Amino acid sequence: MQTIFRRYTFDILKLYKFFICLSPLMFSFFIILTNNIDFNGAFESGDYIGIAKIWLGESSRNVPLERLPLYPLFISLIFKLFDSNNLHALLIAQSLLGFLTFYFLIKTLEILKVDKSIIILTTLLLNLSIIFRFSVFLPNCLFIFFITLFTYSFTNFYFNKKVKYLLYTCFYLFLLMLTRANFALSIFLTIPLICFCILRQDYKKILKLQLIFALFISYFLAVGVQYYRYQSKIGNVAYTTQSGLHLILWTIPCLSSKYGCGARDLTIHKILNDRYNQIINESEYELDEVERNEIAKIVGINYIIKEINKKEAIISSFFGFSKLFLHSSLTEIYPSLGIDVVNPSAQEGESFKEKIMNFALLGISDFKYFFWLIAIIFVFISRVFQLYAIIIYLKPNILRLYIFVLTSMMFVTTIPAIGIGNPRYRSDSETLFLIIGALGINSFFKKIKERR
Numbered sequence: 001m002q003t004i005f006r007r008y009t010f011d012i013l014k015l016y017k018f019f020i021c022l023s024p025l026m027f028s029f030f031i032i033l034t035n036n037i038d039f040n041g042a043f044e045s046g047d048y049i050g051i052a053k054i055w056l057g058e059s060s061r062n063v064p065l066e067r068l069p070l071y072p073l074f075i076s077l078i079f080k081l082f083d084s085n086n087l088h089a090l091l092i093a094q095s096l097l098g099f100l101t102f103y104f105l106i107k108t109l110e111i112l113k114v115d116k117s118i119i120i121l122t123t124l125l126l127n128l129s130i131i132f133r134f135s136v137f138l139p140n141c142l143f144i145f146f147i148t149l150f151t152y153s154f155t156n157f158y159f160n161k162k163v164k165y166l167l168y169t170c171f172y173l174f175l176l177m178l179t180r181a182n183f184a185l186s187i188f189l190t191i192p193l194i195c196f197c198i199l200r201q202d203y204k205k206i207l208k209l210q211l212i213f214a215l216f217i218s219y220f221l222a223v224g225v226q227y228y229r230y231q232s233k234i235g236n237v238a239y240t241t242q243s244g245l246h247l248i249l250w251t252i253p254c255l256s257s258k259y260g261c262g263a264r265d266l267t268i269h270k271i272l273n274d275r276y277n278q279i280i281n282e283s284e285y286e287l288d289e290v291e292r293n294e295i296a297k298i299v300g301i302n303y304i305i306k307e308i309n310k311k312e313a314i315i316s317s318f319f320g321f322s323k324l325f326l327h328s329s330l331t332e333i334y335p336s337l338g339i340d341v342v343n344p345s346a347q348e349g350e351s352f353k354e355k356i357m358n359f360a361l362l363g364i365s366d367f368k369y370f371f372w373l374i375a376i377i378f379v380f381i382s383r384v385f386q387l388y389a390i391i392i393y394l395k396p397n398i399l400r401l402y403i404f405v406l407t408s409m410m411f412v413t414t415i416p417a418i419g420i421g422n423p424r425y426r427s428d429s430e431t432l433f434l435i436i437g438a439l440g441i442n443s444f445f446k447k448i449k450e451r452r
Contacts, residue, residue: 024098244296323421
């Protein structure tokens with residue numbers, strides 16, 4: 001009887017895992033049925049679709065080099081196979097990547113031996129940020145897929161000591177670097193930590209050096225691809241030329257806003273944009289993309305050093321990251337589906353406390369806000385377990401270095417969003433949050449059982 005019950009439980013878990021993997025596909029069919037493909041151009045998806053059309057020879061415009069190439073390449077491949085501008089095919093293709101993302105996320109949990117908890121598996125199913133991201137035509141979906149494969153491979157290497165999985169990790173690092181620029185900071189934190197993991201293994205010195213070399217080569221090969229693209233087109237080199245304008249048009253105006261973005265300080269936005277344009281216009285020769293990006297960075301850095309209110313910027317950073325980590329993804333999903341709602345930070349009220357209270361009152365009287373409030377509570381509880389996992393594994397433990405690596409990846413993917421409270425910038429790290437949260441939930445319930 002006990003054997004039959006165990007087998008029945010196993011089959012239910014297996015079915016539940018499969019259902020979780022299907023969730024991006026199910027959401028995409030909902031998007032198709034409600035005629036919300038591309039969400040009526042709500043995002044800059046047209047930029048990437050436009051690049052794909054250029055590569056397919058359907059447009060004579062110049063390719064904007066600051067857009068990393070892997071996602072437009074993915075779009076062009078889908079259009080080549082299923083007809084140009086076939087957004088239905090692109091949506092289904094991304095949903096299949098979502099299916100594989102959840103599959104490898106669950107396989108990672110299996111390696112960690114935390115995959116048999118209904119509570120932990122439910123946190124995957126309720127993570128709307130990941131599910132939603134595979135319905136949006138932006139590179140985040142491809143990045144989430146690759147960072148999940150990167151994490152799965154590294155987890156396999158860390159616990160099973162198989163060299164081939166470290167080589168897979170190197171390959172996915174290369175792909176990540178050509179998908180989204182935010183992983184460039186991994187050279188300062190994540191890659192050194194993985195190198196430390198390699199040095200701790202019981203391998204021959206020459207093998208350790210080869211693996212470390214492979215890791216750095218993967219990183220710099222990706223950077224080299226971008227350098228080559230810029231060099232061959234404009235005769236100058238850069239990895240991306242988005243950083244300067246991002247700094248002066250988003251980061252600093254958000255840090256100058258009282259509670260972070262939310263809404264940018266448009267006065268500061270105009271001041272920095274005018275300074276940037278003045279230098280561009282006064283140039284004696286036409287500046288290329290790389291030079292304009294450097295000017296934007298200089299304008300922004302000078303403002304930070306000499307003019308920005310440091311205290312207000314720190315406060316804005318705190319609230320910006322609070323929004324980034326605690327906002328429900330319904331902040332994006334509702335407006336994308338045309339559902340009229342007011343963000344918590346935009347509620348009536350002079351203080352932050354009053355805004356939150358007014359939002360909570362709406363949650364009692366309006367179903368839209370009720371689900372939003374439940375989603376925020378879910379995110380908050382998830383963060384508690386994730387923080388709990390990070391704290392308890394600070395002590396010497398087999399998981400400590402593993403948690404450090406995952407936390408470093410979360411840091412490098414979210415730090416470019418300083419001051420910006422949009423959960424889109426958190427989506428790249430969602431699978432990492434889920435894995436760390438799973439370890440926290442598992443440890444918490446283990447301690448409860450031990451005390452009984």
